[in-house]
Amino acid sequence: xxxxxxxxxxxxxxxxxxxxxxxxxxxxxxxxxxxxxxxxxxxxxxxxxxxxxxxxxxxxxxxxxxxxxxxxxxxxxxxxxxxxxxxxxxxxxxxxxxxxxxxxxxxxxxxxxxxxxxxxxxxxxxxxxxxxxxxxxxxxxxxxxxxxxxxxxxxxxxxxxxxxxxxxxxxxxxxxxxxxxxxxxxxxxxxxxxxxxxxxxxxxxxxxxxxxxxxxxxxxxxxxxxxxxxxxxxxxxxxxxxxxxxxxxxxxxxxxxxxxxxxxxxxxxxxxxxxxxxxxxxxxxxxxxxxxxxxxxxxxxxxxxxxxxxxxxxxxxxxxxxxxxxxxxxxxxxxxxxxxxxxxxxxxxxxxxxxxxxxxxxxxxxxxxxxxxxxxxxxxxxxxxxxxxxxxxxxxxxxxxxxxxxxxxxxxxxxxxxxxxxxxxxxxxxxxxxxxxxxxxxxxxxxxxxxxxxxxxxxxxxxxxxxxxxxxxxxxxxxxxxxxx
Numbered sequence: 001x002x003x004x005x006x007x008x009x010x011x012x013x014x015x016x017x018x019x020x021x022x023x024x025x026x027x028x029x030x031x032x033x034x035x036x037x038x039x040x041x042x043x044x045x046x047x048x049x050x051x052x053x054x055x056x057x058x059x060x061x062x063x064x065x066x067x068x069x070x071x072x073x074x075x076x077x078x079x080x081x082x083x084x085x086x087x088x089x090x091x092x093x094x095x096x097x098x099x100x101x102x103x104x105x106x107x108x109x110x111x112x113x114x115x116x117x118x119x120x121x122x123x124x125x126x127x128x129x130x131x132x133x134x135x136x137x138x139x140x141x142x143x144x145x146x147x148x149x150x151x152x153x154x155x156x157x158x159x160x161x162x163x164x165x166x167x168x169x170x171x172x173x174x175x176x177x178x179x180x181x182x183x184x185x186x187x188x189x190x191x192x193x194x195x196x197x198x199x200x201x202x203x204x205x206x207x208x209x210x211x212x213x214x215x216x217x218x219x220x221x222x223x224x225x226x227x228x229x230x231x232x233x234x235x236x237x238x239x240x241x242x243x244x245x246x247x248x249x250x251x252x253x254x255x256x257x258x259x260x261x262x263x264x265x266x267x268x269x270x271x272x273x274x275x276x277x278x279x280x281x282x283x284x285x286x287x288x289x290x291x292x293x294x295x296x297x298x299x300x301x302x303x304x305x306x307x308x309x310x311x312x313x314x315x316x317x318x319x320x321x322x323x324x325x326x327x328x329x330x331x332x333x334x335x336x337x338x339x340x341x342x343x344x345x346x347x348x349x350x351x352x353x354x355x356x357x358x359x360x361x362x363x364x365x366x367x368x369x370x371x372x373x374x375x376x377x378x379x380x381x382x383x384x385x386x387x388x389x390x391x392x393x394x395x396x397x398x399x400x401x402x403x404x405x406x407x408x409x410x411x412x413x414x415x416x417x418x419x420x421x422x423x424x425x426x427x428x429x430x431x432x433x434x435x436x437x438x439x440x441x442x443x444x445x446x447x448x449x450x451x452x453x454x455x456x457x458x459x460x461x462x463x464x465x466x467x468x469x470x471x472x473x474x475x476x477x478x479x480x481x482x483x484x485x
Contacts, residue, residue, distance in 0.1 A: 073123050077482030078133075079199045080116035083206055085109065085474035089451075096424040100467045113139045114207065115200070117168065119482065127176060133169035135219070168221050179229040189220040190238060190277040191291045192376075193327030193340035200478035203338065204380050204402040204435055206445045207474065211376030211408030211429075212342055214253070216323065217260035223267055224275075234282025244271035247297035247319040247352045248359065250370040252422055255410040256321055256346065259297060263364045271296040273321070285332040293323040298352060301364070314355060320347040334387035336400065339379035346372050350415040369422070373413035380404035382435065400435040404449075420456035424467045428452040441481035448473050 089095070090106035114137065121131035171185030190196040194203075194212040198219050203209055208218060224242035245259035246268065262268060273295020280288045298319030327340035346352070349372035359365045382402030386392040409426030433447025451470030455463065 073484045075121040075123075075482060075484050076119065077480075078116070078118045079201070079478070079480035081114050081200050081206070081476050081478045082112075083114055083474060083476040084111045085206070085472055087470065087472045089468055089470040089472075096467055104468050119169075127174050128172070129175070130172050131169055132167070135164075135166050135168040137164040137166070166221075168219060177229075179231065181228045183226045183228065184224075186221055186223050187226060187240075189217075189222055189224070189240065189242065189275050189293070191220065191275055191293045191323055192216060192325045192342050193289065193329075193338070194218050195220050196277065196279075196289065196291070196327070197329075199480040201437075201441070201443055201480040204336075204382055204400065204404060204433065204445070204447075205431060205449075206433070206447050206476040209340070209378050209380075209404075209406065211378050211406045212340065214408055215255040215257060215344065215374045215376050215410050216342065217257050220260055222260065234280055236279040236281065238277045240275040242273050242275065242295075243267050243269035244273045244295040244300050245297040245321055246300045246364075247346075247370075248301040248356055248363065248365040250297075250346070250352065250356070251366040251368040252370065252411055252425060255344065255371060255374040256297070258366070259300075259321075264302065268300050268302070270300045271298070285330055287329045289327045291325045291327070293321065296320050297346075298348065298355075314351060317348045317351045317355070319349075319352050321345075322347075334384045335381065336384070336402075337379070337381045341375075341377045343375045344373065346370065369411075369414060371411040371414040371422075371425075374408075374410050375412050376406070376408035378404065378406040378408075396437075396440050398435070398437040402433055402435060404431045404447075405429070420454075420466060423454040423456045426454055427470075441479060443478045445476045445478060446474070 086107065086109040088107045090103035091108050092103055092106065095103045095106075116136040116139075117133055119131070119133045121129065123129040167186060169186050169188060171183050171187045173181055173183035175181045188195055188198075192212045194209050195216075195218055197203070198208065207213075212218060222242045224240045226238055226240040228236075228238040230236040245256055246262070247256075247259060249258040249263075250256050251258055273293060275291070275293045277289065277291040296318045298314070298317045321344065323342065323344040325340065325342040327338070329338045330336070349370055353369045356365045356370070357367045359367060380402055381404075382400035384398045384400050386397050386399045392398075406429040407427070408429075411422040411425040414422070429449060429451045431447050431449035433445065436444045438444070449472050451472070453465065453467040453469055456466050
């Protein structure tokens with residue numbers, strides 16, 4: 001296309017030059033140099049198109065693209081969500097207690113900024129590059145010093161907004177070639193479909209998929225050393241070495257999720273772990289992925305149990321966390337389908353529970369039971385009705401009607417407790433909704449979901465529904481975009 005355009009313009013200039021008094025002369029050498037420059041542009045575009053064809057599902061960059069930024073380019077971007085929801089169930093922390101019927105008619109609403117992320121990266125050349133992400137969760141944090149007139153004019157510091165600000169990524173990497181890239185620093189642990197594809201435009205729901213988001217960290221980031229690469233036929237791989245999780249912060253609702261990161265100014269590394277992910281994108285529109293994690297977690301803490309003197313009781317406890325996952329995505333003929341399955345096992349779960357419950361007052365432990373096994377499975381499918389209209393396709397607009405189903409249980413298996421004590425930790429969830437994209441980077445979402453809690457044996461010995469179901473309506477405006485300058 002470039003060549004034909006330049007040649008046509010050159011011919012017009014020659015004709016006009018022949019007719020003008022001060023003629024514009026274009027020599028054969030000039031024209032040849034111009035054509036050679038166009039050929040170089042076409043070759044560059046051809047490479048860009050080949051890389052772009054690996055972007056199966058989103059307008060945001062793939063992991064492979066982030067790993068291999070273009071030389072001499074500054075990349076900036078980010079993603080985020082503005083959300084609102086109304087829930088026809090209680091948010092009281094006792095709603096899963098002995099008398100859940102007491103809260104059956106409660107409801108509440110929320111406005112939120114779940115995630116606002118700023119990404120910046122730069123390619124220094126010769127294979128060296130850097131990447132950073134700063135995340136503001138739930139609007140970040142704010143505090144102020146105020147004079148309290150009601151308290152004798154005393155100065156008082158108040159927290160005005162809850163939330164978190166975190167350095168989600170900061171890494172340096174060396175790319176030797178497409179097959180071998182080494183990265184070190186704070187980076188995302190790509191276990192599960194959600195961690196690897198967590199940008200706002202890469203899932204249909206207003207909020208992140210509930211199953212994986214509940215039982216493992218999201219977005220899971222640690223200081224790690226990783227080796228990664230890709231092949232021309234669509235294989236992408238990544239292996240990581242990182243510090244282990246902290247078992248003292250595991251709990252019943254979120255399984256091992258609270259054990260990531262650190263409550264201290266540094267990350268303890270008394271134990272270590274490994275993570276890996278393999279993606280296949282060799283078939284147009286299809287991605288198939290396997291991921292896993294394995295590492296010990298016990299004693300990765302500064303806190304001590306009150307029964308620490310009984311060292312023999314815990315000498316063989318390792319708390320090995322093993323997670324395996326499969327996820328996929330397909331886009332074609334107006335359809336988008338995504339799904340994932342994640343299963344995890346914690347060895348010595350009963351001993352870790354006993355150890356955590358006996359931790360001294362003021363420790364970081366929640367002092368709760370933790371399961372030996374947890375799982376999360378989900379699938380979603382949507383159809384783009386704008387794909388039926390050629391003009392809307394040319395404008396790159398989309399309107400999806402979607403449905404999603406999840407099942408997850410953070411206490412799927414556990415020892416030494418009544419069978420139905422933590423039945424509320426497992427549930428089915430069904431959702432339907434819409435996604436409208438006026439442009440590729442902006443989405444407007446709405447969904448109605450229904451959380452179906454388990455049946456089981458009540459305290460009086462009868463069988464039936466143990467807890468209230470959880471219907472919810474949510475809307476959101478999301479953004480995800482990455483640009484090179």
